Amino acid sequence: MGKRKETITIYDVAREAGVSMATVSRVVNGNPNVKPVTRKKVLDAIERMGYRPNAVARGLASKKTTTVGVVIPDISYAFFAELTRGIEDIAKMYHYNIILCNSDLKKEKELQLTEALLEKQVDGLLFLGGKVTDEHREIFNGTDVPVVLAATRDEAKNARPFVTIDQVKAAKEATDVLIREGHERIGFLGGPLTDPLIGYPRYQGYREALEENGMSLDEDRVRLGNYRYHSGYDAARELLESEQAPTAIFAVNDEMAVGAIHAVQDLGKRVPEDVSIIGFDNIPLASQVRPLLSTVAVPMYDIGAVAMRLLTKYMNEETIEEDQVVLPYRLELRDSTRLKEI
Amino acid sequence: MGKRKETITIYDVAREAGVSMATVSRVVNGNPNVKPVTRKKVLDAIERMGYRPNAVARGLASKKTTTVGVVIPDISYAFFAELTRGIEDIAKMYHYNIILCNSDLKKEKELQLTEALLEKQVDGLLFLGGKVTDEHREIFNGTDVPVVLAATRDEAKNARPFVTIDQVKAAKEATDVLIREGHERIGFLGGPLTDPLIGYPRYQGYREALEENGMSLDEDRVRLGNYRYHSGYDAARELLESEQAPTAIFAVNDEMAVGAIHAVQDLGKRVPEDVSIIGFDNIPLASQVRPLLSTVAVPMYDIGAVAMRLLTKYMNEETIEEDQVVLPYRLELRDSTRLKEI
DNA sequence: CTGTTAGCGCCTTCAT
DNA sequence: ATGAAGGCGCTAACAG
Numbered sequence: 001m002g003k004r005k006e007t008i009t010i011y012d013v014a015r016e017a018g019v020s021m022a023t024v025s026r027v028v029n030g031n032p033n034v035k036p037v038t039r040k041k042v043l044d045a046i047e048r049m050g051y052r053p054n055a056v057a058r059g060l061a062s063k064k065t066t067t068v069g070v071v072i073p074d075i076s077y078a079f080f081a082e083l084t085r086g087i088e089d090i091a092k093m094y095h096y097n098i099i100l101c102n103s104d105l106k107k108e109k110e111l112q113l114t115e116a117l118l119e120k121q122v123d124g125l126l127f128l129g130g131k132v133t134d135e136h137r138e139i140f141n142g143t144d145v146p147v148v149l150a151a152t153r154d155e156a157k158n159a160r161p162f163v164t165i166d167q168v169k170a171a172k173e174a175t176d177v178l179i180r181e182g183h184e185r186i187g188f189l190g191g192p193l194t195d196p197l198i199g200y201p202r203y204q205g206y207r208e209a210l211e212e213n214g215m216s217l218d219e220d221r222v223r224l225g226n227y228r229y230h231s232g233y234d235a236a237r238e239l240l241e242s243e244q245a246p247t248a249i250f251a252v253n254d255e256m257a258v259g260a261i262h263a264v265q266d267l268g269k270r271v272p273e274d275v276s277i278i279g280f281d282n283i284p285l286a287s288q289v290r291p292l293l294s295t296v297a298v299p300m301y302d303i304g305a306v307a308m309r310l311l312t313k314y315m316n317e318e319t320i321e322e323d324q325v326v327l328p329y330r331l332e333l334r335d336s337t338r339l340k341e342i
Numbered sequence: 343m344g345k346r347k348e349t350i351t352i353y354d355v356a357r358e359a360g361v362s363m364a365t366v367s368r369v370v371n372g373n374p375n376v377k378p379v380t381r382k383k384v385l386d387a388i389e390r391m392g393y394r395p396n397a398v399a400r401g402l403a404s405k406k407t408t409t410v411g412v413v414i415p416d417i418s419y420a421f422f423a424e425l426t427r428g429i430e431d432i433a434k435m436y437h438y439n440i441i442l443c444n445s446d447l448k449k450e451k452e453l454q455l456t457e458a459l460l461e462k463q464v465d466g467l468l469f470l471g472g473k474v475t476d477e478h479r480e481i482f483n484g485t486d487v488p489v490v491l492a493a494t495r496d497e498a499k500n501a502r503p504f505v506t507i508d509q510v511k512a513a514k515e516a517t518d519v520l521i522r523e524g525h526e527r528i529g530f531l532g533g534p535l536t537d538p539l540i541g542y543p544r545y546q547g548y549r550e551a552l553e554e555n556g557m558s559l560d561e562d563r564v565r566l567g568n569y570r571y572h573s574g575y576d577a578a579r580e581l582l583e584s585e586q587a588p589t590a591i592f593a594v595n596d597e598m599a600v601g602a603i604h605a606v607q608d609l610g611k612r613v614p615e616d617v618s619i620i621g622f623d624n625i626p627l628a629s630q631v632r633p634l635l636s637t638v639a640v641p642m643y644d645i646g647a648v649a650m651r652l653l654t655k656y657m658n659e660e661t662i663e664e665d666q667v668v669l670p671y672r673l674e675l676r677d678s679t680r681l682k683e684i
Numbered sequence: 685c686t687g688t689t690a691g692c693g694c695c696t697t698c699a700t
Numbered sequence: 701a702t703g704a705a706g707g708c709g710c711t712a713a714c715a716g
Contacts, residue, residue, distance in 0.1 A: 007692095007693085009692095009693055009694080010693065010694060010695095011693080011694090019702075019703085020702065020703045020704075021693090021694080021695095021703090021704095022695085022696080022702070022703060022704080023701085023702060023703075024694095025694065025695060025696085026701095026702085028694095029695085033701060033702085034701070034702085035701060035702090038701075038702080050484065052457070052460060052461055053461055053693090053694085054402075054461065054463060054692085054693050054694070055461045055462045055463060056398055056401045056402050056407060056462065056463045056692085056693080056694095057402050057692070057693030057694045057695090057708090058693080058694055058695075059398045059694090059708090060396075060398050060399050060402050060692085060693080060694075060695090060708045060709065060710090061693075061694045061695040061696080061707080061708055062694080062695055062696090062708085063695095063708075065398060067441070067462070074427070075417065075423050075426050075427055075430070076420075076423045076424050076426075076427040077423075078418075078420065078423075081417050081418045081419075081420075081423040082418050084417055084418075084442075085416070085417055085418040085444065088417070088442065088443070088444050089444070092443075092444075097441050097443065097458065097459075097462065098441065098442055099409070099439050099440065099441050099442075100426075100430065100440055100441075100442045101430070101434075101439065102427065102430050102431070102434075115394070116439065117439075118394060119394055119395055119396065119397045120397045120398070120409070120439065121396060121397060121398045142347070142392065143347065144347055229626070229629075229630050255630070258630055259630075262630075262632055265632060266632075284571070285627060285630060287571075288571050288597070288600055288601075288604075288627060288631070289630070289631065290604055290607060290608075290632075349708095349709085351708090351709055351710085352709065352710060353709075353710095361686075361687085362686065362687045362688075363687090363688095363709090363710080363711095364686070364687060364688075364689095364711085364712085365685085365686060365687075366710095367710065367711060367712090368685095368686085370710095371711085375685055375686085376685070376686085377685060377686090380685080380686080395709090395710080396708085396709050396710070397710095398708090398709080398710090399692090399708070399709030399710040399711090400709080400710055400711070401692090401710090402692045402693065402694090402708085402709080402710075402711090403691080403692055403709075403710040403711040403712080404692085404710080404711055404712085405692075405711095
């Protein structure tokens with residue numbers, strides 16, 4: 001039962017239209033070297049037979065799949081979901097499809113997924129958010145497929161092109177806001193310091209800000225979490241219940257920052273009257289909380305879009321003027337801090 | 343410059359290992375019919391030459407791409423991002439990759455993307471969240487590629503398999519919570535009534551709940567938005583500033599519900615003391631707001647996972663016992679309503 | 685257990 | 701402007 005739809009090929013169309021398959025191929029691919037009448041004949045035959053080109057066969061013959069691979073930590077993070085939207089929009093614009101893979105930031109998964117993507121003959125690869133190790137480089141360098149890093153970077157020489165923001169500087173400016181508000185005890189809610197992409201650089205920015213303002217970094221005011229709301233909540237709660245509790249908190253991402261807001265509130269205090277809080281990223285949540293969260297607005301969508309655009313340039317072998325793009329961020333001072341401008 | 347890495351094929355490996363390509367193919371595909379020593383020879387050659395199988399060629403020859411297409415409204419919605427995570431996890435488990443496409447719920451895009459995915463010879467297709475029209479059915483029925491609907495359904499005869507929840511019933515139960523709290527003026531924050539997947543059924547549930555409890559549906563207490571936070575905020579604000587303002591609100595999704603919470607608070611009132619609010623979906627935001635949002639917990643991840651699992655069964659031609667899956671939901675009563683159990 | 689031989693459906697010179 | 705023919709790299713019978 002369920003009679004298999006016998007696949008109809010370019011050859012069938014050719015026969016039906018009374019031309020050669022080369023001609024059919026030409027009209028399908030928009031080659032101008034086809035007489036209008038011939039083209040019409042072919043188009044009609046295609047229409048009549050319901051012909052659907054086989055992209056796999058085309059890929060094998062042409063060595064192009066119009067597909068790019070995207071290795072991402074976790075699509076369920078608002079940050080990466082937004083970024084992916086930027087990628088996909090630009091990909092669509094250039095007629096590429098994306099194969100999406102979640103790596104959970106696990107090196108082994110990243111490597112394995114990258115391999116799988118290359119086997120699938122993707123025309124390009126977007127690598128998001130993971131640390132680039134020698135093993136990564138070995139794979140990246142061992143292929144002609146262009147690779148662009150997004151929301152991460154590789155400091156190594158001969159590094160891959162990337163699109164990101166200046167994490168340290170942004171973190172420093174965020175901390176500066178708190179300093180200028182006059183706070184002397186500024187808490188820090190971070191991620192793993194072993195994370196070279198977010199955790200460490202944002203910590204570094206915090207530290208530099210304090211140091212440049214002659215303030216000492218007190219380890220007791222540093223708490224490390226996993227970037228999630230609850231870890232932010234818990235860490236902030238600890239901080240606030242300690243002696244010498246901070247009067248301001250810089251959280252390295254918005255989820256943790258919102259957790260901190262609620263920790264403050266649950267303790268019967270107020271933001272920003274009692275404790276100022278600033279986050280990082282500017283995910284939708286930041287403007288869906290009371291008070292509205294002050295934060296570093298990271299152009300998530302743009303990072304994805306620009307990275308994808310850059311990748312298309314490599315795939316088309318266009319000349320690249322700028323292969324290491326540092327996008328601007330912006331301080332978005334809302335209601336969880338008192339300072340309204342800097 | 344940039345000497346092209348000459349692609350090394352199964353044929354090269356065969357020569358290097360001193361066997362035929364068929365044998366190489368066998369070891370690459372884990373065919374047991376290979377003598378251990380031979381296998382080792384081949385494996386060594388593969389290792390030595392850095393051979394990477396070409397999945398496109400394999401796809402053409404085997405007519406399987408181990409790739410499934412996913413048409414989704416918008417990956418940047420928490421709801422769909424979560425669902426996609428479920429899809430991808432199960433896909434990975436069964437060694438499939440997913441090609442992700444955002445449709446923005448536009449019919450034309452959905453159709454065009456579906457076509458493109460079929461051209462790419464995906465082994466299966468997951469269609470999320472859009473309304474299924476005759477044009478969709480025409481494409482779906484015109485191919486042997488199995489199609490599973492997720493978070494949507496098609497009432498038509500000979501319909502596609504689907505995985506979803508009972509929207510009407512869930513909406514009714516959510517409204518019931520408010521009714522049992524004794525509210526007589528229950529506002530409704532909905533989506534377009536022309537949306538047959540969310541907007542209409544959830545409205546219907548609201549209406550049925552009222553009717554079954556002998557309450558009349560007052561159109562003045564119905565506000566329609568676009569599912570986003572701000573539209574929820576604005577609509578709730580209108581509702582609350584009207585005469586005969588509702589004392590409880592059912593919002594058809596969490597974003598709007600949280601908008602409503604803030605509208606109430608910005609008006610100087612309290613949730614749930616002055617106004618009870620219940621949402622729908624249980625996205626992370628629901629537990630990242632104060633008060634914690636009571637809502638209908640939809641198993642987003644599971645919908646994706648189950649749909650993908652179902653699809654694998656079709657792709658493997660396993661026998662399907664249940665092709666129309668209605669997953670259970672759960673009322674998650676937190677702090678934005680007063681009733682704690684039902 | 686291993687090798688041979690056809691394709692899979694299409695693109696792409698190269699002729700005509 | 702069109703056709704003929706040779707791959708693209710691999711799988712899948714079918715022999716042996």
